Amino acid sequence: MNKNLPAAADLIVSTIGCSRSYAETLAHALNKAGLLVDPERTHGIVLHRRATGGWSRTPRTELETQALAWDRSCRRAADVAARIEKECRGAGSGLLGVRLDGDRILVSAQITDTQQLAEWRAYLGITSDDVQPLEYVDVEQGHRDGVAVGLTAYDAREAAARAAAATMPYRHGGVVYDLAIPHEDAQGDVWDYVGLREDGTPLLTMRGAAERCSLPNVVEYVGPLSPRRDAESVPGVREAADVEGGERS
Numbered sequence: 001m002n003k004n005l006p007a008a009a010d011l012i013v014s015t016i017g018c019s020r021s022y023a024e025t026l027a028h029a030l031n032k033a034g035l036l037v038d039p040e041r042t043h044g045i046v047l048h049r050r051a052t053g054g055w056s057r058t059p060r061t062e063l064e065t066q067a068l069a070w071d072r073s074c075r076r077a078a079d080v081a082a083r084i085e086k087e088c089r090g091a092g093s094g095l096l097g098v099r100l101d102g103d104r105i106l107v108s109a110q111i112t113d114t115q116q117l118a119e120w121r122a123y124l125g126i127t128s129d130d131v132q133p134l135e136y137v138d139v140e141q142g143h144r145d146g147v148a149v150g151l152t153a154y155d156a157r158e159a160a161a162r163a164a165a166a167t168m169p170y171r172h173g174g175v176v177y178d179l180a181i182p183h184e185d186a187q188g189d190v191w192d193y194v195g196l197r198e199d200g201t202p203l204l205t206m207r208g209a210a211e212r213c214s215l216p217n218v219v220e221y222v223g224p225l226s227p228r229r230d231a232e233s234v235p236g237v238r239e240a241a242d243v244e245g246g247e248r249s
Contacts, residue, residue: 002031002036002038003038003039004031004037004038005031005036008031008036009023009024009027010023012027070102073102076103077102077147080105080145081099081105084098084105084107084144085098088123092116092186093109094109094112094120096108096110101150103148104148104149104150105144105147105148105149106149106152107150108137108151108152108153109151109154110154111153111155111158112159112226113163113227114159114160114163114175114176115223115224115226116159120151120153123144124149124151125143126140126141126142126151128140128141133157136155137152137156138152138153138156138157139152140153163175163178166178166180167179167181170215172215172216172219177202177215177227178227179202180193181227182227183227185218185224185225189207189222190228191204191205191206191207191213191218192205194212195212201214201216202214203215204218
């Protein structure tokens with residue numbers, strides 16, 4: 001109840017000389033219309049006294065300011081984490097989980113090949129080679145949409161070891177491809193190595209087609225490429241000792 005109602009009714013009686021009941025009716029009507037000030041109503045706004053005088057809507061202390069900033073950072077991290085979950089959940093990504101650590105995001109992924117790791121590094125903005133090796137995982141730090149992200153990569157070292165053991169290694173975009181074995185693209189087509197371009201870039205052909213395409217173009221347009229060790233090896237390639245020219249590991 002508005003504590004100004006009795007005083008308002010008294011004022012109405014003294015001003016227009018009406019009855020007390022009529023004055024109270026008018027006072028309640030004014031209060032209902034919002035024309036009568038309620039001294040205890042804040043309307044949702046809390047004002048703080050400034051040290052120099054006057055009033056302000058901003059928090060009074062630095063601690064309150066820091067708390068509000070922390071809340072905003074945590075909400076932003078939650079939004080970005082939800083987008084990562086939505087965009088990366090699916091076959092082939094290796095995503096194991098996305099969780100929050102305050103205003104940071106922790107992503108865990110099962111790594112099966114170096115191409116997959118390179119894609120995660122690019123997606124999470126990981127540019128440093130500073131890797132924290134633990135017993136079964138490698139941990140790297142990056143940023144996604146302005147939020148700090150940690151990537152926990154399971155079996156990343158095993159994938160790198162398989163790439164290092166390639167019979168005919170060729171490195172492109174941070175990924176080592178073994179030209180001695182077939183590779184499968186994102187659409188399920190299989191590509192075989194058929195030779196080198198004049199500048200040393202490997203050329204591939206898709207099985208069932210005669211056209212030759214450079215490995216970088218295949219990766220860009222139908223990648224990623226995954227090794228098909230269960231498929232029949234490229235005829236005559238395993239006898240080659242090395243790949244001349246190009247970008248080698």
